[in-house]
Amino acid sequence: MTSAVLFGTFAIFLFLSVPIGISIGLATLVTIIYSGFPVDFLTKELVTSIDSFPLMAVPFFILAGEIMGKGGISDRLFRVANALVGNKTGGFAIATIITCMFFAAISGSGPATVAAVGGIMIPAMVRQGYDKRFATATVAAAGSLGVIIPPSIPMVIYGVVGSTSIGDLFIAGVIPGLLVGLALMVYAYFHSRKKGYTGTGEKTSIKLIGKAFWEAKWALLIPVIILGGIYGGIFTPTEAAVVAVVYGLLAGMLLYREIRFSDLPKVIADAALTTATILIIVGTATAFGKLLTMEQIPNEIAAWMLSISESPIVIILLITILLLIVGCFMDTLAAIIILTPILLPIAVNIGYDPIHFGIIMVVNLAIGFITPPLGVNLFVGSGISGLSIETLSKSIVPFFLAMLITLFIVIFIPPISLFLVEMMK
Amino acid sequence: MKALHWLDENAEKVLLVLLSSVMVIVIFVQVFMRYVMQNSLSWSEELARYCFIWAVYIGISYGVKKQRHIKVDVLLLLFKDKGKIVFNIISNLLFLAFAIFVVIYGYRISEQLLAFGQKSPANQIPMGLVYLAAPFGMALTSIRIIQNLIAQCKALMGKGSFDPKTEFEKLKEE
Amino acid sequence: GGGGNEPAPADNGGDAPAETEGGEEAAAGSGDKRVIRVSNGINDQHPAYEASLRFKELVEEQTDDFEVQVYHSGQIADDRSAIEMLQLGTLEIVVTSSSPLANFLPEYGVFDLPFTISDPAVADELLDGPFGEKMFGLLESQGLVGLAWWENGFRNLTNSVRPVASVEDLNGLKIRTMENEIHLDAWREMGANPTPMAFTELFTAMQQGTVDGQENPYPTIDLSQYAEVQEHISDTNHVYTPFLFLFSKSIWDELSADQQTIIHEAAIEAGLFNRERNREVADESLERLKESMTFTEITDEERARFQEVVQPVIEKHKDSIGAEIVDEYLNTISEITGG
Ligand code: NA
Numbered sequence: 001m002t003s004a005v006l007f008g009t010f011a012i013f014l015f016l017s018v019p020i021g022i023s024i025g026l027a028t029l030v031t032i033i034y035s036g037f038p039v040d041f042l043t044k045e046l047v048t049s050i051d052s053f054p055l056m057a058v059p060f061f062i063l064a065g066e067i068m069g070k071g072g073i074s075d076r077l078f079r080v081a082n083a084l085v086g087n088k089t090g091g092f093a094i095a096t097i098i099t100c101m102f103f104a105a106i107s108g109s110g111p112a113t114v115a116a117v118g119g120i121m122i123p124a125m126v127r128q129g130y131d132k133r134f135a136t137a138t139v140a141a142a143g144s145l146g147v148i149i150p151p152s153i154p155m156v157i158y159g160v161v162g163s164t165s166i167g168d169l170f171i172a173g174v175i176p177g178l179l180v181g182l183a184l185m186v187y188a189y190f191h192s193r194k195k196g197y198t199g200t201g202e203k204t205s206i207k208l209i210g211k212a213f214w215e216a217k218w219a220l221l222i223p224v225i226i227l228g229g230i231y232g233g234i235f236t237p238t239e240a241a242v243v244a245v246v247y248g249l250l251a252g253m254l255l256y257r258e259i260r261f262s263d264l265p266k267v268i269a270d271a272a273l274t275t276a277t278i279l280i281i282v283g284t285a286t287a288f289g290k291l292l293t294m295e296q297i298p299n300e301i302a303a304w305m306l307s308i309s310e311s312p313i314v315i316i317l318l319i320t321i322l323l324l325i326v327g328c329f330m331d332t333l334a335a336i337i338i339l340t341p342i343l344l345p346i347a348v349n350i351g352y353d354p355i356h357f358g359i360i361m362v363v364n365l366a367i368g369f370i371t372p373p374l375g376v377n378l379f380v381g382s383g384i385s386g387l388s389i390e391t392l393s394k395s396i397v398p399f400f401l402a403m404l405i406t407l408f409i410v411i412f413i414p415p416i417s418l419f420l421v422e423m424m425k
Numbered sequence: 426m427k428a429l430h431w432l433d434e435n436a437e438k439v440l441l442v443l444l445s446s447v448m449v450i451v452i453f454v455q456v457f458m459r460y461v462m463q464n465s466l467s468w469s470e471e472l473a474r475y476c477f478i479w480a481v482y483i484g485i486s487y488g489v490k491k492q493r494h495i496k497v498d499v500l501l502l503l504f505k506d507k508g509k510i511v512f513n514i515i516s517n518l519l520f521l522a523f524a525i526f527v528v529i530y531g532y533r534i535s536e537q538l539l540a541f542g543q544k545s546p547a548n549q550i551p552m553g554l555v556y557l558a559a560p561f562g563m564a565l566t567s568i569r570i571i572q573n574l575i576a577q578c579k580a581l582m583g584k585g586s587f588d589p590k591t592e593f594e595k596l597k598e599e
Numbered sequence: 600g601g602g603g604n605e606p607a608p609a610d611n612g613g614d615a616p617a618e619t620e621g622g623e624e625a626a627a628g629s630g631d632k633r634v635i636r637v638s639n640g641i642n643d644q645h646p647a648y649e650a651s652l653r654f655k656e657l658v659e660e661q662t663d664d665f666e667v668q669v670y671h672s673g674q675i676a677d678d679r680s681a682i683e684m685l686q687l688g689t690l691e692i693v694v695t696s697s698s699p700l701a702n703f704l705p706e707y708g709v710f711d712l713p714f715t716i717s718d719p720a721v722a723d724e725l726l727d728g729p730f731g732e733k734m735f736g737l738l739e740s741q742g743l744v745g746l747a748w749w750e751n752g753f754r755n756l757t758n759s760v761r762p763v764a765s766v767e768d769l770n771g772l773k774i775r776t777m778e779n780e781i782h783l784d785a786w787r788e789m790g791a792n793p794t795p796m797a798f799t800e801l802f803t804a805m806q807q808g809t810v811d812g813q814e815n816p817y818p819t820i821d822l823s824q825y826a827e828v829q830e831h832i833s834d835t836n837h838v839y840t841p842f843l844f845l846f847s848k849s850i851w852d853e854l855s856a857d858q859q860t861i862i863h864e865a866a867i868e869a870g871l872f873n874r875e876r877n878r879e880v881a882d883e884s885l886e887r888l889k890e891s892m893t894f895t896e897i898t899d900e901e902r903a904r905f906q907e908v909v910q911p912v913i914e915k916h917k918d919s920i921g922a923e924i925v926d927e928y929l930n931t932i933s934e935i936t937g938g
């Protein structure tokens with residue numbers, strides 16, 4: 001009954017278009033009153049839940065992303081990708097995906113990746129003769145890489161909620177991220193061949209590629225600093241994010257000279273705003289999750305799932321389907337905070353490594369960025385291109401399938417996630 | 426009057442820039458001290474964490490001012506302008522109810538914790554002040570919501586203008 | 600928050616899927632039973648969790664008034680935050696180490712003073728005697744009721760650089776410590792470079808060399824699998840940390856005298872069980888750790904040198920803890936040890 005009140009009121013508030021974090025907070029409040037709990041629990045949890053140093057990687061990675069976004073970096077990254085593959089069939093589409101992958105190694109967010117890359121690449125692809133629907137779908141799908149390739153805000157949240165190492169999650173996301181990118185490129189290539197999207201026709205050479213790389217060097221160094229710093233024993237993920245901020249500022253102000261000192265207040269305030277809109281969800285969803293725990297609901301769900309089948313394959317498939325459905329309707333971070341305490345123990349029970357399971361969850365929920373009705377990447381893509389959500393939802397289907405296939409590969413071949421982690425040991 | 430207008434425009438922004446800058450600088454110094462100077466700081470992480478908590482709750486207010494909170498507003502696409510405004514008003518009233526709840530009860534727990542006198546481990550900051558972040562931020566948030574509500578009610582009565590567009594529609598126009 | 604007892608070992612994400620005790624009864628509807636929740640920061644492999652289950656059994660054998668629910672791994676809250684919940688009356692019980700309490704009552708910092716207790720028997724006599732009573736008496740002003748002393752145990756040092764047998768061996772080692780001024784000062788005084796850090800990042804940080812070592816009780820070291828990333832372990836026994844079995848005063852005052860007696864006695868009995876198990880587990884953990892780490896014993900002479908070196912730390916923090924409490928603590932210990 002309690003869970004009915006909790007989830008029922010949450011759905012109602014959500015559909016009344018109350019902000020997600022507040023919807024969760026109100027639902028928790030109603031349930032607390034319903035079950036005779038002291039309300040102080042909720043107000044205290046609002047602060048306690050965000051009192052976490054690892055969680056502070058979120059604002060810093062957002063700030064780093066904002067600074068990079070201002071510094072004309074997407075453009076330079078694209079020139080590298082274009083020098084590599086631009087003259088081949090489907091070259092612009094593939095270069096767009098590669099640009100997303102580069103940008104994903106700087107940004108920790110899916111929608112931010114779509115916004116940064118799409119703004120330049122959708123018009124560019126259209127000018128090159130690509131169908132606008134295909135162009136937008138390409139960016140919306142590849143934008144999901146923002147959370148699979150490290151750094152990744154959902155991984156930070158999963159690490160905090162599931163008490164697993166954020167550094168390990170980051171490294172575990174590298175190969176799955178490359179794999180998802182590859183799957184998207186494969187589809188983009190065959191689609192382009194069918195539609196006759198030829199390359200730019202420009203000649204390329206090692207010299208040109210080298211020049212493009214050189215011009216983008218300050219941006220391409222960021223992932224090296226972040227992962228190298230964490231795995232070189234210099235700093236923790238949160239500190240890495242701060243170093244990325246400082247580095248981005250220096251690069252943007254001194255090297256590229258595209259950020260002025262007077263721009264800083266706006267950049268910082270914007271990043272703080274984005275942070276707050278995410279962290280209010282963390283605050284209330286953590287309280288929501290704890291209330292579930294205290295009402296014993298995760299145990300009931302776990303017992304029920306484990307009673308359905310003895311087979312780990314059946315159970316992981318059930319979890320996958322659940323996450324895909326949740327991904328259609330719920331915000332990624334809220335889903336991670338609420339579901340991790342429920343699903344992680346089940347996954348561990350059937351033999352999954354917590355790091356591997358974290359990657360499964362993140363890849364799965366990254367697919368949720370492109371599934372309607374709540375598909376944030378679709379919204380952003382639609383905003384940039386002017387196409388309707390309905391139109392986009394259709395052209396995204398093949399990309400969705402490509403990601404789904406990769407998800408299953410990630411689920412059933414653990415070394416894809418764990419190989420690099422093991423190697424670092 | 427002029428001061429009030431300036432506050433209305435900049436209050437959250439100034440606080441956010443201040444708190445964020447402290448966070449970045451303090452953590453950067455922490456890394457520098459440990460890695461370069463081989464001398465770890467004990468106060469830096471805690472200070473940054475408390476700035477972070479305050480920044481989040483002030484940021485929520487800024488998010489209301491800028492109308493940037495993450496919501497599911499696909500349902501709103503079904504309605505015409507007036508319907509959208511009505512929906513927005515309902516949603517804002519619910520948000521306001523939550524904010525006021527946090528102001529009252531959040532203040533109550535800060536007060537109790539201040540009375541018990543617990544101090545933070547590293548900087549000896551009274552913990553009640555840390556918990557004050559939520560009611561303070563939500564008080565600012567309440568003001569911002571009321572400002573929005575006034576604009577929406579005016580728009581509903583045909584006076585003044587309020588943009589009832591959804592996030593999605595706004596993006597489309599950019 | 601910092602300063603607390605360590606939370607669950609890093610990779611324990613979910614050792615026990617459906618094992619928060621009391622679940623079935625709750626699902627079946629607990630009727631008019633009063634629910635009592637016990638929060639543990641440690642995970643479900645720790646002896647304190649086992650003892651919490653023992654407490655549940657003892658209470659529920661004695662009376663039908665209560666349904667006791669036991670939580671582990673900070674499922675409800677980390678220890679510092681759980682203490683606050685007790686103060687606010689939103690949680691009944693926390694089994695917490697003394698360390699986070701020092702933020703509420705500086706006097707509890709005495710237990711952080713290094714190299715003061717070196718034998719569990721001394722700890723028992725100290726805590727079960729008038730000194731323990733006095734410490735419990737302080738809790739009332741914080742809205743807390745202290746029912747029993749349980750045990751977290753002795754903290755010991757591991758590192759990946761060299762065996763530590765003497766103070767000199769600590770020179771320059773980057774040691775992760777809790778966010779606690781006394782611990783930080785003690786390690787600095789001994790020549791190490793102490794660094795506070797989140798527990799969840801510790802494993803990776805040691806693996807990558809961001810820090811060289813850490814210090815925790817043997818069971819925590821073993822459960823967290825630090826042997827994979829640490830080569831050396833020493834029986835520094837530098838700090839003895841008790842656990843306190845705390846009840847929310849505002850809720851306590853609502854209970855009848857009979858109910859209070861039942862709960863109080865169960866807490867004490869479960870506590871005795873906890874100490875016994877904890878010592879067994881610590882021995883077993885050390886044996887396992889010895890298989891993959893080099894173990895160094897600190898000789899009595901070296902221990903005396905450690906004690907000497909950290910003397911300024913005790914002097915420095917004496918006033919902030921409370922000179923009277925520190926003196927009583929040290930005097931009681933030397934009476935017990937016959938010094
Ligand atoms: Na990323």
Ligand code: NA
Pocket residue numbers: 327328329330367368369370371372373374375376
């Ligand atoms: Na979705």
